[in-house]
Amino acid sequence: MPDTLAETTPDPLYAALLDTGLDLGLVTDPETAARFATDASRRVVAVPELVVRPADTSGVAAVLHLCHQADRRVVVQGGLTGLSGGARVNPGEVVLSLERMAHVGPVDDLAAQIEVGAGAPLQKVQEAAAQAGMIVGVDLGARGSATIGGMIATNAGGIRVLRYGMMRAQVAGIEAVLADGTIVSAMKGLDKDNAGVDLRQLFIGSEGTLGVVTRALLRLHPAPTLEVTALCAVDSVDKAQALLRHLRARLGPLLSAYEGIWPEVYEGACAMSCDPPLPTGAGLYVLAEIQGMREILQDDAFEAALIEAYEAGLCRDVVVSQSAREHDRFWALREACVEYTFSLGQLVPHDLSLPARALPAFLTEARARLSAIDPEARPYIYGHLGDGNLHYIVKTQARAEVSAALNGLAARMGGSITAEHGVGQDKAPYLSLVRSAEERQLMTRLKAALDPTGVLNPGRLLG
Known part of the structure; x- marks a missing residue:
């Protein structure tokens, strides 16, 4: 049912979404919409005026088709566990939340695969796999709320990359919806299929800028005894x-x-x-x-x-x-x-990836630079030592200077400004440190080809 706000503030897009007759889970009430304002970065810029929560892929396609026609910017959201501002809402953006698309199918124990909806929390998928004596290769602390679609979009890592690889290695099939509402399905789940470009890889790690992942086939592994x-x-x-x-x-x-x-x-x-x-x-x-x-x-x-x-x-x-x-x-x-x-409060987080041989030198030089910028700065460090991923978190008042120094240092030592949390909005200014002009140009060309009007996740990844 339309709420009071929608009745008093007519929105042509809202009316068009209602006219579809689909179950889109529309939200316009500010109090309800407030929980969609930001991700785990906790910074709020704007409360969305319109949140759309489709129940299935056809709903996502209808929403994106209408937003594309109306030239309305869309921010895609999963479990809101990201730390790079990728799901943080900017003024005027429509939120496309996949939280209702939480289907978890039965395990195919012969193929060792499971089909899941983009909104399925990792923990629910883990539980389904466990009942069949299997595990999902990627595990992380936010398993109860992190969703499969978001994990694919950011190519999540976690604690067992050393053994099983990143999220990219777990994906056997993908269904995604393009910015204009076109549905692209690559859900065969074949281990060997060389019939042209592997379209699944376009969407893994693209942070929702090229298309919205709606379903996936995940590879499973035998549960260790x-x-x-x-x-x-x-x-x-x-x-x-x-x-x-x-x-x-x-x-x-x-x-x-x-x-x-x-x-x-x-x-x-x-x-x-x-x-x-x-x-x-x-x-x-x-x-x-x-x-x-x-x-x-x-x-x-x-x-x-x-x-x-x-x-x-x-x-x-x-x-x-x-x-x-x-x-x-x-x-x-x-x-x-x-x-x-x-x-500890408002710290400055960094999700850095370093070549193994550069790690000791980075740690030594990073502390020296912190002291030079802010003698009161204090680092808190933990992370995935086996794959070179450091969560380097700093308590400091010199946020911008510290981030520029640490990201720049990691880049100069052959590392990356983001190991597993994505670029989002917060790290987009540093992308040129770790991606060449040619790489960024190719990313821009892909974006222009698949989303020519820039509807999907504007300002994320490429800035």
């Missing part, structure tokens, strides 16, 4: 990287995660989640995990490799999970890193 974690205290990043080389050489693909937690974050996360499993005071804490099939593994292979590392001086202390409860406790500590840093 053995999961063991170890928390290691090490003296330095160099020692942590030497430990990584050792464990990879000994355990190969069994090594599923390799996380780093710096001392300031370790102490704070322990205070929020549990007593410290290892004493404070180390230079760095590493959470390593193996996954595999107990039936074909030696249960003590991980422990043996860790003992060798300890005897070689690669780590000063180790504690290994002895039960599923301890395994979960260690991961709760890692996830508490996010909660702890968020609790």
Whole structure:
């Protein structure tokens, strides 16, 4: 039913959407619309005047067709867990929320695939996979609210990229709607199909600027029957990287995660989640995990490799999970890193990716630059050490100067300004640091070809 605001403030687009007769979940009430104003970056610029929440792909196609005709800008939203301002609303933008498209289909255990709607939360997909004895390769702390469409659009990473790869590696099929309402379906799910360009790849990581992902086929993996974690205290990043080389050489693909937690974050996360499993005071804490099939593994292979590392001086202390409860406790500590840093107030987050060999030098120079810009600045660091992704979060009053310095330093060392959270609006000014003029020109040409009027996610990614 139309609400009071819609009746008193006629909007031709609103009327056209009503005339479709489709279930579009329209919202115009400011109080209700307020929850769609921004993402996890928490910055609010404008409350949307119109929110559209279609129930299916045909609804998305109808909405985009009408917005295209009316030249109305659209911001696409999933679970609102992003940190780069990609889903943050600007004045005049229509919100296209996919939250109602949360279908999770049955698992195809022969193909090891599952069909899901773009609005399906990762946790719901994980639960469906678990019932069939399988797992989704990508996992992250926001699993309860992060949606599959958003994860595909930003090519999400998470904690097990070391073993399973980014979201790109999990996608076997995609259905997407272009800016003019055209539906493009590439949902065969074939592992081998060389019949022309792989159109799925156009939409993965494009942050909703080329089309809106509405459905996906995800690849699944056999659920491990053995999961063991170890928390290691090490003296330095160099020692942590030497430990990584050792464990990879000994355990190969069994090594599923390799996380780093710096001392300031370790102490704070322990205070929020549990007593410290290892004493404070180390230079760095590493959470390593193996996954595999107990039936074909030696249960003590991980422990043996860790003992060798300890005897070689690669780590000063180790504690290994002895039960599923301890395994979960260690991961709760890692996830508490996010909660702890968020609790500190308005910090300046950075999601940086560094070549492994550049990581120690980056950390040294970054601290020196922070001190020069703001002597009171304090970094809080944790992240996916195994793949070079640092969540480098800074408490400072010099927000712009610090971000420019850290992003510039990462770029000069061959890294990236965004490892897994996307460019969005907040990092668009830094894109030229990590993408050449030729690359940016090609991105612009693709955008112009698929969205000539610039309806989809304007100002995101390309700025």
